[in-house]
Amino acid sequence: MSGLFITFEGGDGSGKSTQISLLAERLEALGHDVRTFREPGGLEPGDAGERIRDILLDPVHTSLDVRAELLLYEASRAQLVAAHYRPALAEGAIVIGDRYADSSVAYQGYGRDVLPVAEVHELNRIATGGLVPDLTLLLDIEPEAGLGTIAHRGADRLEAAGLPFHERVRAGYLTIAAEDPGRVRLVPRGTVDEVAAAVWAHVEPLLSGARR
Numbered sequence: 001m002s003g004l005f006i007t008f009e010g011g012d013g014s015g016k017s018t019q020i021s022l023l024a025e026r027l028e029a030l031g032h033d034v035r036t037f038r039e040p041g042g043l044e045p046g047d048a049g050e051r052i053r054d055i056l057l058d059p060v061h062t063s064l065d066v067r068a069e070l071l072l073y074e075a076s077r078a079q080l081v082a083a084h085y086r087p088a089l090a091e092g093a094i095v096i097g098d099r100y101a102d103s104s105v106a107y108q109g110y111g112r113d114v115l116p117v118a119e120v121h122e123l124n125r126i127a128t129g130g131l132v133p134d135l136t137l138l139l140d141i142e143p144e145a146g147l148g149t150i151a152h153r154g155a156d157r158l159e160a161a162g163l164p165f166h167e168r169v170r171a172g173y174l175t176i177a178a179e180d181p182g183r184v185r186l187v188p189r190g191t192v193d194e195v196a197a198a199v200w201a202h203v204e205p206l207l208s209g210a211r212r
């Protein structure tokens, strides 16, 4: 028995969390066992994953080395995969990831523009043990629009990295999508309902394999 693994990717402020809640509700209404996770992070305040998240997003850590940063994301990912994604998938659940390995390629690889992207792919493979999503929905948004949406939130460390950084992240995501069209589907910007409809059009055909 193996479930379905769906990830959402996109720039800051691209509306992933809204779309993930809508998709999860829709799948649950059909009787699916849906488990959602957010990267970087854990499940409980204070657990290892949440503590890694606090380090990564705290604007105080301005001098965090890019390799240290990448390895912290990978550590968070390795823990989620081993402790939660694989067991849930083995039970036939639909696992939805709010960010996954592509985020490291886009942000630490293309965005930081210091590390060879191939090295980021390699570390992803090590951290995940080769677990690749069945479907990745890339919510595309111009960085200016995305950062505008979240301006009121008070920028975290990544959000504060500046427009050129976020332009590179977006271009990186588009490259990832172009290189892996079978897995990664580009969802253009639109109203919440339009984006939800586009997401559903990609998810629905995969449901026959998922247990209810």
Ligand code: TYD
Residues within 6 Å of the ligand: 011, 012, 013, 014, 016, 017, 038, 039, 040, 057, 073, 099, 100, 101, 102, 103, 104, 105, 107, 108, 156, 158, 159
């Ligand atoms: P979060 O507040 O969850 O952002 P969002 O709501 O936009 O998803 O913060 C996650 C931040 O971490 C986001 O700026 C992207 C960054 N990030 C990376 O740089 N690399 C990674 O591998 C992951 C998972 C996230």
